[in-house]
Amino acid sequence: MTKASVLITGASAGIGAVYAERFARRGHDLILVARDQNRLEELAARLRQENPVSVDVLPADLTVKSDLAAVEARLREDTRIGILINNAGIAQTGGFTGQTPGSIERLIALNVTALTRLASAVAPRFADAGGGSIVNISSIVGLAPEFAMTVYGATKAFVLFLSQGMHVELSSKGIYVQAVLPAGTYTEIWERAGIDITHASKMMDVGELVDAAMTGFDRRELVTIPPLHQAERWDVLDASRQGLLSDIRQEEAAERYKTL
Template sequence: MADDVLRKTVNMVDKALPVVLITGASSGIGAAFADRFARRGHPLILVARDTDRLGAKAGKLREETGVEVDVIRADLTNAEELALVESRLAEDANIGVLVNNAGAALPGSFLDQSADDVAGSVALNVTAVARLARAAAGNFVAKGEGAIVNVGSVLGLVPEFGMTIYGATKAFVQFLSQGLQAELGEKGVFVQAVLPGATRTEIWERSGRDIAALPAVMAVDDLVDAALVGFDRREDITIPALPDLAQWTAFNNARVAMIPNLSLAEPAARYRNPA
């Protein structure tokens, strides 16, 4: 009888769901990820700058779902505060999923944005994402399992839209995700890049852009629900708005087809024999 109880206890421990750490978790996409993972039964660690909103979100999730919710108040552009989150990711063996969601867009065009504005955007959208992914990856590889979800943007694919710095940072997120999946997939770590289109979040107001002027805007809940379908399917790239997956497949296949010709011993003939 005692052995049966022990076996059941061990099985319950084995089935314990991993802790999910989510950045930018007090509103928008991050808050929706928190809601969905909590309703799946995952304990959470929520990271954001706004203490009041962060506490309110955590309290609501505890009350509605009964899961354990911890909070870390951190500005990820601050090196010391970023380091606190990195340490938690690197040292807490219970964490099994990182949702790298925190990010922001700048108002105006490239020439309207100061050098300090650009540096701040890179610090949040690039440096913090890479450092947190690195901290989590070391932890996950040591355990032989884990998942990193990096929230990018379709703007990383579309320079024509004019949000140059934001789009460039999100192109980095996509490349980082694909590179990490290639490096870490065989070590038990799954890496997904989620590429939202226009989504109804506060990012538009903060960047000084009129969301009403956009032709189509997706609801946050719809975006995150689609992202999690991709997560469950283990898609390395999830584009919730894209109706035809064959378009992405063709795009990626064209990229792969160029690989043998991207680094050769001589310039292409079209450069050696200009018309």
């Protein structure tokens, strides 16, 4: 049986490149998407040499409308693609008041808009086929406004919510959706964002992160948090959220708001 092809965004380095290596080892053909064509070509050549797989390179800046549209078209039309790894993303340095309109727009364009549009492009075909997998890379920062990465964290909170909502809507159609929440991981994202991690706490190796995420993928976890050492913490948080919703009575305000 032919294995599904895997389209990976942000594939030229870091998490995306390791996902490419791991899926190639499993015998999946790949479509690698990133801005840096030279690095993509180098990675593709190495993966072809090391594994009996086909590797296509699709250079694209997902913040550019025409490039994003080209990747969407590939996802809609290439019926070999059965797995989307929605990994491309950027971080941002500085506090909320120090962000520029341009930096905010670019962050949201990549972390939110592109990710959502790519998932939206492939989901109808997966639903018609009765199967497919979408992996969205979120972040622990999306659970932690205390980390003071406000805009970045908000985009990652969006990714988690989106993934959970997609599961509710799409699981009955045979589509598996996984949200992966890394914490600090050694990748180029820090340098690109201008964040000095020289004196930061020790982080996770990117290979260890992706291996853990793929274990969650194999187990069909809905939310995979590799650095969370007590899994029940997430279960308690999610149960608390559902309990809060059960106490919502939308027809009237709570009694505490009816008196001064």
